[in-house]
Amino acid sequence: MARLPVYLRALHSLQDRGIATVSSEELAAAAGVNSAKLRKDLSHLGSYGTRGVGYEVEYLIYQISRELGLTQDWVVAIIGVGNLGRALAGYGGFASRGFRMASLLDADPRLVGERIAGIDVEHIDRLETVIAEHGVSIAVIATPAVAAQEVCDRVVASGVTSVLNFAPIVLSVPDGVDVRKVDLSIELQILAFHEQRKAGGPMGEQVEREYVEAVEL
Amino acid sequence: MARLPVYLRALHSLQDRGIATVSSEELAAAAGVNSAKLRKDLSHLGSYGTRGVGYEVEYLIYQISRELGLTQDWVVAIIGVGNLGRALAGYGGFASRGFRMASLLDADPRLVGERIAGIDVEHIDRLETVIAEHGVSIAVIATPAVAAQEVCDRVVASGVTSVLNFAPIVLSVPDGVDVRKVDLSIELQILAFHEQRKAGGPMGEQVEREYVEAVEL
DNA sequence: AAGGCCTTGTGAACGAGTGCACAAAGTCGC
DNA sequence: GCGACTTTGTGCACTCGTTCACAAGGCCTT
Known part of the structure; x- marks a missing residue:
C-alpha cells in the first residue's frame, strides 16, 4: 500500500493541530484521495474505526506505523x-x-x-x-x-x-x-509532456488529433 | 505516458553504444517492462517500427522527444x-x-x-x-x-x-x-514496509495471515 | 522472385484497482 | 431506553491497464 505513508503524514499533521478524531471524509480530503478508497485501505489493517464517529487519530497512527514497520528502527x-x-x-x-x-x-x-x-x-x-x-x-x-x-x-x-x-x-x-x-529528470519530463498537451500538442492539428485518443497519464 | 521518459533514457544509452536498431524485446528488457506493453505504448505514437527488424533508435528518440515536448526548451x-x-x-x-x-x-x-x-x-x-x-x-x-x-x-x-x-x-x-x-521519506517507508513483510510481518502469525491477502504494492 | 523467418501491431481475455451506494453499527439527544 | 443521525465497512459494477497470443507485414536468403 503506497498510500499508507501519505495517510500517516496527514494524521501526524492533524495530531499536531490537536485533533483527536477524524472521519474518513476529512482524512481523505487531507490526503488527496477518495473517501471510499481510504476506508477500504484502512479496513485491510483491521477495523480501527468507530461507526458514527470516525477514527481515533493517535490509535490509527500507531496501527499504520506498525503496519509500515516504523515501530522498529x-x-x-x-x-x-x-x-x-x-x-x-x-x-x-x-x-x-x-x-x-x-x-x-x-x-x-x-x-x-x-x-x-x-x-x-x-x-x-x-x-x-x-x-x-x-x-x-x-x-x-x-x-x-x-x-x-x-x-x-x-x-x-x-x-x-x-x-x-x-x-x-x-x-x-x-x-x-x-x-x-x-528520477528527478523523469518527473520534469512528465510535467513537460502535460504542459505541451495543454498548449495544444507538439505540432500541427493533424498530429494533435491522434493525441486526443492517447491514454491519459 | 509516464514510461516514455524511461524508454527515452534506454534509447539514449543504446545510441551511445552505437546501436542503430533495436527490437521491442531488447528495449523492453533495458527499460524493465513487458515487451507487449512497450509495443503498445509506442504504437500510440504512430507506427514507427519495421516488422521483422525493430525500431530505428535515432528516429524513435526523435519521436519520443517530440511527444514529450523535449524538442522545445x-x-x-x-x-x-x-x-x-x-x-x-x-x-x-x-x-x-x-x-x-x-x-x-x-x-x-x-x-x-x-x-x-x-x-x-x-x-x-x-x-x-x-x-x-x-x-x-x-x-x-x-x-x-x-x-x-x-x-x-x-x-x-x-x-x-x-x-x-x-x-x-x-x-x-x-x-x-x-x-x-x-517525497523521499515516503519512498523509504515503502521499502521498510516490504522489508518488514519479508521478515514475516509486524508481530504474531495471527496478524501475518491477514497480510498474505493484503494487496501487493 | 518466392518462401521462410522474424518482429511489429493489435484483438481479446484477464486482473487489479476504483468508486458508488447501501446495509451494519455505534453514538447522542430526548 | 429508544429513535434518529452519522459514519464505517463492504458488495458490486465498472473502468483502466496489463498480458497473451496471433495475424499482418516487411526483409533476406536462395
Missing part, C-alpha cells in the same frame, strides 16, 4: 556523497521517524573523513564491512549512473534486500530484492 | 535553496535535455546574491517578476513544508501550470494545474 546507508547525497544526509524527514542514517560512503578519497550531518564519510572500499557492522537494511544509491550497478551488486551481495536508487539507470537485481527509483 | 525556476534545492540546481540531468534552469529563489536574505551552479540566488519577493521576465513554465518547490502552499499559490497565480513538489505536504491547486510530488 531501520538502518540506512547512503552511497555517493555528491550534491544529492549531502541533501539526503541532511534531510530531517529520515531521522525523525524510524530511519537511522548509519553511514555515508564515497569513492572519492578527498571526501573521506569529511563530517556531514554528524557522520564521517568512509571510503567505498569499506562498504561490505560497514553494512555488516551497522546491520544496514536499506541502501540509498546516490552515485553517478556508471557506478550504480556495481555498487548495487556489492550491496546486494552483502545481504541488503531494499535499495532506493537515485541514479538514472534501471538496476538489475535478483528476485527478493526491492528497488525503488527516484 | 522549458524554463524552470527552483524555489528554496536548501540542501535539496542546491542538489537540484547542480543536477546535470536537467540542463542536458530541454530544461533550462532560469532562476533560484529563497526567503533567506543571507542566501540572496550567492552564486549556485552559475545562477545568482534572488529573494522570494521577486518571485512574480522573475516568472514573468524569464517566462517560467515549470516551478520546482524545494522549500520547507510550511512555506510550500503559499509559494505554490503565488506561483500558480503568476500563470505557472506545472509544479514539481519536494515538500512533504499535499498541495491544493485549481483545475488545470499539474502537480507532481517527490
Whole structure:
C-alpha cells in the first residue's frame, strides 16, 4: 500500500493541530484521495474505526506505523556523497521517524573523513564491512549512473534486500530484492509532456488529433 | 505516458553504444517492462517500427522527444535553496535535455546574491517578476513544508501550470494545474514496509495471515 | 522472385484497482 | 431506553491497464 505513508503524514499533521478524531471524509480530503478508497485501505489493517464517529487519530497512527514497520528502527546507508547525497544526509524527514542514517560512503578519497550531518564519510572500499557492522537494511544509491550497478551488486551481495536508487539507470537485481527509483529528470519530463498537451500538442492539428485518443497519464 | 521518459533514457544509452536498431524485446528488457506493453505504448505514437527488424533508435528518440515536448526548451525556476534545492540546481540531468534552469529563489536574505551552479540566488519577493521576465513554465518547490502552499499559490497565480513538489505536504491547486510530488521519506517507508513483510510481518502469525491477502504494492 | 523467418501491431481475455451506494453499527439527544 | 443521525465497512459494477497470443507485414536468403 503506497498510500499508507501519505495517510500517516496527514494524521501526524492533524495530531499536531490537536485533533483527536477524524472521519474518513476529512482524512481523505487531507490526503488527496477518495473517501471510499481510504476506508477500504484502512479496513485491510483491521477495523480501527468507530461507526458514527470516525477514527481515533493517535490509535490509527500507531496501527499504520506498525503496519509500515516504523515501530522498529531501520538502518540506512547512503552511497555517493555528491550534491544529492549531502541533501539526503541532511534531510530531517529520515531521522525523525524510524530511519537511522548509519553511514555515508564515497569513492572519492578527498571526501573521506569529511563530517556531514554528524557522520564521517568512509571510503567505498569499506562498504561490505560497514553494512555488516551497522546491520544496514536499506541502501540509498546516490552515485553517478556508471557506478550504480556495481555498487548495487556489492550491496546486494552483502545481504541488503531494499535499495532506493537515485541514479538514472534501471538496476538489475535478483528476485527478493526491492528497488525503488527516484528520477528527478523523469518527473520534469512528465510535467513537460502535460504542459505541451495543454498548449495544444507538439505540432500541427493533424498530429494533435491522434493525441486526443492517447491514454491519459 | 509516464514510461516514455524511461524508454527515452534506454534509447539514449543504446545510441551511445552505437546501436542503430533495436527490437521491442531488447528495449523492453533495458527499460524493465513487458515487451507487449512497450509495443503498445509506442504504437500510440504512430507506427514507427519495421516488422521483422525493430525500431530505428535515432528516429524513435526523435519521436519520443517530440511527444514529450523535449524538442522545445522549458524554463524552470527552483524555489528554496536548501540542501535539496542546491542538489537540484547542480543536477546535470536537467540542463542536458530541454530544461533550462532560469532562476533560484529563497526567503533567506543571507542566501540572496550567492552564486549556485552559475545562477545568482534572488529573494522570494521577486518571485512574480522573475516568472514573468524569464517566462517560467515549470516551478520546482524545494522549500520547507510550511512555506510550500503559499509559494505554490503565488506561483500558480503568476500563470505557472506545472509544479514539481519536494515538500512533504499535499498541495491544493485549481483545475488545470499539474502537480507532481517527490517525497523521499515516503519512498523509504515503502521499502521498510516490504522489508518488514519479508521478515514475516509486524508481530504474531495471527496478524501475518491477514497480510498474505493484503494487496501487493 | 518466392518462401521462410522474424518482429511489429493489435484483438481479446484477464486482473487489479476504483468508486458508488447501501446495509451494519455505534453514538447522542430526548 | 429508544429513535434518529452519522459514519464505517463492504458488495458490486465498472473502468483502466496489463498480458497473451496471433495475424499482418516487411526483409533476406536462395
